[in-house]
Amino acid sequence: MVIHYNSNTKEPYLRLPEPHANIILTPHRPNSLNETSSALVEILNDPRVALRLQRTPYPYLSSDGEQWAKANCKDQEGILSALREELEEPGNTAVQKDTGNVPHHGRPFVDISPFTCIREVLKIDPGTGTPVEDILIGDIRLARSSFDEYPEGSEERSLAQKGNDELLAGDENIVWSLADFLAPSHHGRGIMTLAVRTIIHDWAIPRMNVRRLKSWAFEDNEGSLRVFEKNNFIRGHTLKDWALVTESRGGGKKSIVLMEWTGEDDDE
Template structure:
């Protein structure tokens, strides 16, 4: 099952393969806003990170982080509930040895709910579940913004509008990739594996992703390596 669940908290998450199996990708957490916003603010004000990003304001303030996390939590609430329902149903079917799929194939979502890259720092000895982790970066797949077209041009606006009108699950949607990582974790192959994991375990099976575009600023050697791999 591509989406894992913490047996102690029931939180859904994605897990990177070895040698980065201590890295997970989670949704934003309503109960963890203060700590995550602190870590996010530190990363997005780092001179090795913010010059390569177009979206976040600089300086990036704690209130920016809190507002962003709250917005993401609200946006992902329905998906979190749906995944937890699927998890409980799967457990019940396993216990009853029922292999039938009563609800049919999984529905396609229009949102990449898994966004927060975290390093697990402590595990439960009995279950192996993550007890503590730290936010180290972000990854997202959203409707593509057509950066190759002139900013503010009618051509760019029309391309975005056409793409945004395509219904969820349609293979013709053009998706765009965005990401950043704490400099403390650069050069370890984490983002390369995070991109692969997100595409394989979520974007393809749950968003029906067929077309993905990514762009980066000239000179961003880290992102260029991720895109090549």
């Protein structure tokens, strides 16, 4: 496990491995709301992204992006405060390293991943290698499962969510879900495959004790399904005409494929 820390901006972040070491995963930034909103508007109004998502507004407005960024900043405040304190402890270096499936230095497991923004680094400090300039190109997040395999509005879904939400942080029985999107300009490069791998192995396992992880994608979204498969998710049931699609996205229902992470070693 490796957590990087920008001591100038007080921002912890994860870095993807080569050949995409210029891609980092960061928290949302309270001082960059306009920049974040503008990037989200561009990405989430592109049909190549928007039509593969179910719940984000479409068309996506600047106000949507600003509200989304503000909400994430608020949610991440607590974990970021704790991380900064941890990373600034005397004797710690700018890059923190840990291995194994136990909390870093015996600290308790947490219930959130603050590393939700996928950014491309455009400029680094030549002396330290610390990012100086970057742009937002996508989003990746872990959340407790919404159990989309049960009918929307059903008692089964409600009971599954309630039981899952009542489990304490670090409980290996918590069912988590993973969702992501990436700017079309960066599709087809293997970036999302490594982003998923990084968030699982550098944060979800060692800091959240994630052991049960599911996701889903529309049946026609072969790119996303392959990203999950490359990270040892296996295809489960295909639920035909299952997910409600908003009128702005054409209406009706689309089939979804459930994906479940096995926790085995990743493909090389």
